[in-house]
Amino acid sequence: MIQGGSEKLMCAIRSGAIPIFNENDDMSCSKYKKPIEYFFNKKRLINVKDFKDFDEMADHVKYLLNNKEILYKMMDEPVFNDPIPEEFKLFTNPPSDYYLHFCKDVKEKIINYK
Numbered sequence: 001m002i003q004g005g006s007e008k009l010m011c012a013i014r015s016g017a018i019p020i021f022n023e024n025d026d027m028s029c030s031k032y033k034k035p036i037e038y039f040f041n042k043k044r045l046i047n048v049k050d051f052k053d054f055d056e057m058a059d060h061v062k063y064l065l066n067n068k069e070i071l072y073k074m075m076d077e078p079v080f081n082d083p084i085p086e087e088f089k090l091f092t093n094p095p096s097d098y099y100l101h102f103c104k105d106v107k108e109k110i111i112n113y114k
Contacts (some may be wrong), residue, residue: 009040011077020061022048039084039108044077
């Protein structure tokens with residue numbers, strides 16, 4: 001689970017993961033001092049504060065793992081809302097071969113998850 005700022009969300013997303021993060025009142029996106037979900041697409045993240053407790057969030061993750069079509073739809077969601085802050089635009093470029101290979105491995109592990 002991510003506890004921190006937007007750069008940690010981007011590391012998770014670039015690695016092919018769906019970030020699970022715990023947004024708190026002090027968490028803001030960059031110099032803009034806006035909530036994370038102002039810039040990041042809420043449909044592409046799992047925010048712990050959206051659940052009544054940790055168990056409900058864990059059940060949601062299990063649900064996603066057992067419903068691949070819904071999981072893939074979530075993974076295909078755009079990362080950002082508009083406007084994209086200038087400092088995040090480097091993350092919108094095509095991913096490197098390393099990330100493409102890594103994402104392929106992660107997706108295969110998800111597909112073969114039992």
